[in-house]
Amino acid sequence: MSDLNKLGLAEARDLLRKGETNSVELTESCLKAIDAADALNAFVHKTPEIALERAKAADARIATGDAPAMCGLPIGIKDLFCTKGVDSQAASRILKGFKPEYESTVSQNLVDAGAVMLGKLNMDEFAMGSSNETSVYGNVVSPWRREGDTAELTPGGSSGGSASAVAADLCLAATGTDTGGSIRQPAAFTGITGIKPTYGRCSRWGVVAFASSLDQAGPMTKNVRDAAIMLEAMCSHDPKDSTSADLAVPNFEAMLTGDIKGKKIGIPKEYRMDGMPGEIEKLWSDGAEMLKAAGAEIVDISLPHTKYALPAYYVIAPAEASSNLARYDGVRYGHRATLAQGDGITEMYEKTRAEGFGPEVQRRVMIGTYVLSAGFYDAYYNRARRVRTLIKKDFEDVFAAGIDAILTPATPSAAFGLGEMTDADPVQMYLNDVFTVTVNLAGLPGIAVPAGVDKQGLPLGLQLIGRPWEEGDLLNTAYALEDAAGFVAKPAKWW
Structure with missing residues (x-):
């Protein structure tokens, strides 16, 4: 065959x-x-x-x-x-x-x-x-x-x-x-x-x-x-x-x-974004109709904290990445930069990480380190964690109301x-x-x-x-x- x-x-x-x-x-x-x-x-x-x-x-x-x-x-x-x-x-x-x-x-x-x-x-x-x-x-x-x-x-x-x-x-x-x-x-x-x-x-x-x-x-x-x-x-x-x-x-x-x-299928109103292409909008409504035709009940729902999800994610994810990627330092495994005469351990870390990480990883590590730093921890990281709890509760409330x-x-x-x-x-x-x-x-x-x-x-x-x-x-x-x-x-x- x-x-x-x-x-x-x-x-x-x-x-x-x-x-x-x-x-x-x-x-x-x-x-x-x-x-x-x-x-x-x-x-x-x-x-x-x-x-x-x-x-x-x-x-x-x-x-x-x-x-x-x-x-x-x-x-x-x-x-x-x-x-x-x-x-x-x-x-x-x-x-x-x-x-x-x-x-x-x-x-x-x-x-x-x-x-x-x-x-x-x-x-x-x-x-x-x-x-x-x-x-x-x-x-x-x-x-x-x-x-x-x-x-x-x-x-x-x-x-x-x-x-x-x-x-x-x-x-x-x-x-x-x-x-x-x-x-x-x-x-x-x-x-x-x-x-x-x-x-x-x-x-x-x-x-x-x-x-x-x-x-x-x-x-x-x-x-x-x-x-x-x-x-x-x-x-x-x-x-x-x-x-x-x-x-x-x-x-x-x-x-x-x-x-x-x-089955109850929820359609969250907050996902109707400004500027969403008509094709995506149509696909979504067609999908709801397909599920309805299969015997499901379509219910409009609200997930009120959705608009804060992206900013919260792009604080929490880089913060955790900055912590997780700290282990890649040129000491234990992987790439190690070639050092010049007189370079110490600090220069080794700096050169290794600059050479080893690409621009997007560097960007996220720097954002993560920034939001975890002493002056900004509460303003960014802790606030994002609180928003995350609210987003999780939005879903819990919807499921508690019988949405499948x-x-x-x-x-x-x-x-x-x-x-x-x-x-x-x-x-x-x-x-x-x-x-x-x-x-x-x-x-x-x-x-x-x-x-x-x-x-x-x-x-x-x-x-x-x-x-x-x-x-x-x-x-x-x-x-x-x-x-x-x-x-x-x-x-x-x-x-």
Whole structure:
């Protein structure tokens, strides 16, 4: 069977169980696609030897008849996850040459489930960015193009390599991380599905930290069923992560009935932003109609503190980043600057960090250090934390009133061109996170589902926000939305 790389996880799993293909064939098909797609710059550390070794082991495991759902399925791993003996650079020069002697909990869970790692995926440096233009490896290119135009487009960020690779069928699925929208925004830009689970559902151990109270790993897949399968494999309680929830992980796939009769779906009025493109507005109202037609009740709701979410996020996230990135100092691992005669430890720190961090990371570290400094701690950081509490309470009040899920746009626009925003005011770039950051601040699960295309043929996504720990219910609502939207568009192959 040709084009095995175009399969989703569920389809490939079923073929493997029936003996109609094997993991080695699946893996070889993906490796061939990866080697032919260097123009996308999605895979930055290829691991074909590891992939084929794991594929052979998976085939042996499947033959015994006792294999989990992910066994034998080839996936990509975002470069933020530490992978034993394989470069784990977080797309930063400062971690050049770092090969961990351990495996992150999430990637270990996937290894234990028999998943096949094809390699490491490009991303924004330290996950800081919305367009995948801050990577030391260079920009990731989206497989999508505007109709009649050859301009290179962003796949979104920071999980841009993951989004590009899944959309271009280089792998069956990929891991991503989401601190302020870094799974959901690139998923929406590239016409795939991405879910950020409740904070604490996936372990953060072994994932290079950006903002510890916001970071959460999740799957990026070709459809909702695949997201349910992969999320179950990624989740676990982990004593090594103090924020990991000691909760049983349900069978998310078994919860996909598509029946949402009687569910209450909230439409928050505060997400109707000034200047929102008509296409996004229409997509949103069409999505609400689809859910209504499937039996859900549409309810107008208010999340009054939404307008403060972006400023609060861009205080809290840089503050935590400045603290987390203090460890990259040229002493223990990664890059160390060449010192001049007479340079001391202070000069070593300064030169190493100046050379090792890119401009966006430097900007955020400086903002974070500023808002944590003695004179400004209360004015900025503590105030932002109080605002975060109010945002979280907005959601709690809405869910307490009986709302089951909230429907919003995933992004304020379709994908923009590479280079179109980088020279502008950085705040313009930060506005890409306007619909997604509230979910991280409140620690809630959120999923982006492709729901249509704009007039230039580019994918547009809708976001569903769920109750904490109810990813199964959220996935089921997303499953109903996916079925109603019937999104089947694929990028035309040019790479």
